Amino acid sequence: MSEGIGARVVRKEDKRFITGKGKYTDDVRLHGMTYASFVRSPHAHAKIKSINVDAAMAMPGVVDVLTGQQLVDDKIGNLICGWMIHSKDGTPMKMGAWPAMAPEVVRFVGNAVAVVIAETRNQARDAAEAVEVVYEELPVAADIRAAIAPGAPQLHPEAPGNVIYDWTIGDEAATNEAFTKAANVVAMDIVNSRLSPNAMEPRSAVAEYDSAEEHFTLYTTSQNPHVARLVLSAFYNIAAENKLRVIAPDVGGGFGSKIFIYPEEMVALWASKRTGRPVKWTCDRTEAFLTDAHGRDHLTKAEMAFDKDNKIIGLRVKTHANLGAYMSLFSSSVPTYLYATLLSGQYNIPNIFAEVISVYTNTTPVDAYRGAGRPEASFVMERMMETAARQLKVDPAELRRKNFVTQFPHQTPVIMAYDIGDFGASLDAALNAIDYAGFPARKAKSKAEGKLRGIGFSCYIEACGIAPSKAVGSLGAGVGLWESCEVRVNPVGTIEILTGSHSHGQGHETTFSQLVADRLGIPTSQISIIHGDTDKVQFGMGTYGSRSGAVGMSAIVKAMEKVEAKAKKIVAHQLEASENDIVIENGEFKVTGTDKKIALPMVALAAYTGHNLPDGMEPGLKETAFYDPTNFTFPAGTYICEVEVDPGTGKTDFVNFVAADDFGRLINPMIVEGQVHGGLAQGIGQALLEHAVYDQNGQLMTASFMDYAMPRADDLPSFKLSHTTTLCPGNPLGIKGCGEAGAIGSTPAVINAITDAIGNNNLEMPASPNRVWHAIHQQQAAE
């Protein structure tokens, strides 16, 4: 079947995107629509002394100007973090209040304090400039070190010392004991730099209130519209769920940043009721830099203990994580359960202990960004392994191989139970692809030409398919992480799949159709995928954490099994056969071993006419399933990067980049490769280019694409991808997930390659030509 599982089917959704017919939130235009523009704090930390809206109210076209105090007066709830973490002393995390618009204190540059609603975009922006806010500036803690220093400015009264939690995982005593027996210890300070997510579509919200029905509709740039509705309803007091419809239409990339519920969509909803007019807000790029949740930003001390045979016997990690000025929706889980649980890497490490201290700073909130905790873990592990190989003077590939987990299932000391994998197979595939044996000769040739050549490895593992609801519930999650599906077979045999997954670039309309086409032997053109609308899909948890294949498609399988079982009963009844003898081939239900058959459209019609069904059977052909995963899935692989550095300029050129991934079953290899390409670009972007930089006053110095170096086409190489496969035993399709691996695995490979080339392991990201040049010369001076 050419359109089934494993086929490189071109995407169904592409025609609207390549012809300009995509429908994104900012494309929505409603009758009588107004525009919102926010007044934002220019200070990183300040008291609001007064807000005078009189001049703004008098400006042309202004409908209303609303402030944080009015939000409080209308009893709109504060934003929340939905994952409870307890400190090692048993106390719950210290969550400071986050009103959607600050009534008293602003805590980061860009913190909203008021909003102007006006007839046009320009009128709203002009009037926002005219709102007079008097601030009393307060001392600023702009980074982790400043926030934890003695006498540091206090951000929230709830969090003394700016510490949100001090959390640990693993057995501290056993790990310390292992270190006493070590033949060698490798220790490193590791900085994981701060990033801006930068989906190309800026966030946007269009809110409409129907006063007769007391009903809201919100179009918004969301990766999980049902979760948005749940949170807006249950915690922010906007409206009951049955009075709030959330639609996430075409969404132009997410990368995590569109998981969270932000102040602006709350305010748009509230303002639409207050003004009686539909309200649109679309952020500009600088607002996106200031308000989209940032990613990463860890300071880590790590120590790895080896025995005399170079086997790892212990790992100790202490990480400080910056969560910004307020706790975003899932921020608490990222540096804890999404990070420290992956600190075993691909390796058999008997003793691990990690401590994570998350702190407030006067910066934009930090939350999940592509990979969310796992890139930080793989960066720690793979920088450590490469450094260990150099210190122990052994081959970096062989040091890894010697320590690989080879028996499955494997219980790590940090919660995760790896179900399956073949780490040696992906390492071998990558070594072959890059011609590792030929590297010394290539390095010598570069040297003869005055260039420094280096090679760097990364053998990453990550956890996807989040997640078993009971397990994450026990770890503090405020939600279950199952997925739902409804299969509607129409009376003429076309099929609609209603899914709680949400596509914002992943191509679900194609891959989900391929799954159904494969099962029934029908063309994908007969199948429609419906998602992103709480009025159409009953409920769903959305798309993040590479979960839509492993969890979302598993829900489709479960619902399809029910549909197929009912259809077989109908066919068996009509053909006077046993339902166990009915097989589905090429869109027909056949009695095996005979020429008796009924085509799918006739089965569907029979189900809906109800003229000739088995006794007691309900008419119709529509089934629902909720799939709750049994375990995380564990995509893993090896990335090898080969670079050539010009010692005269410090500029890094990619010579080769190879990726060998094990994602389990691939539904559409073309789409999987695209996901890897994009992830690699983001991981390499962090290594070489990107950095969200604050000055000591908490001003974001990189708040436009003029200042924040996004990877561009000529910054990146073409990639060589390959796959090894072990099927995931935990879900019906054997899928592991592919959406984040590129971003998780690539960053350490690049830094390992550059540090190998220049012979100096002390190199912070981004490895700009300036930094690399200085590292080369620092090393030469030391020699």
Added chain:
Amino acid sequence: MSKVKLTVNGKAVSADVEDRTLLVHLLRDHLGLTGTHIGCDTSQCGACIVHIDGRAVKSCTTLVGQADGANVTTIEGISKGDALHPMQEAFRDNHGLQCGYCTPGMIMSAIDIVHRYQGNLDETTVRHELEGNICRCTGYHNIVKSVLDAAGRMKVAAAAE
């Protein structure tokens, strides 16, 4: 306020707009041509690229007045009925897009690149020429493939005409 007259996708258009109105807002808000996107406001990302008199221009930093009397083509104007432009076909066939947001600007930029190089392109040139278009999804790998593929298709199409 100013009255401007221009041709958009072959149709004569006139509008009374504020002097500060940007071309992208005329296209999106007044003409309903929402295929042209805004991604950065600073001429960096290229999501807003249209053709003005056949040249790729960033419409988020072009005042409508600057396009007065000009011939503007947007992503909605490059296919002929149901027949897609070869660049559109190449992006679909090579998986040169994911979320689709940067795609209209990429396609409009890429058509201009192929025209300027008369189809004689290699990977290095395409990567260099795409410097003014940012994509966050694809890592550019398949966009570069798409443009190179389309360059061949456009040569064939030009030869056939």
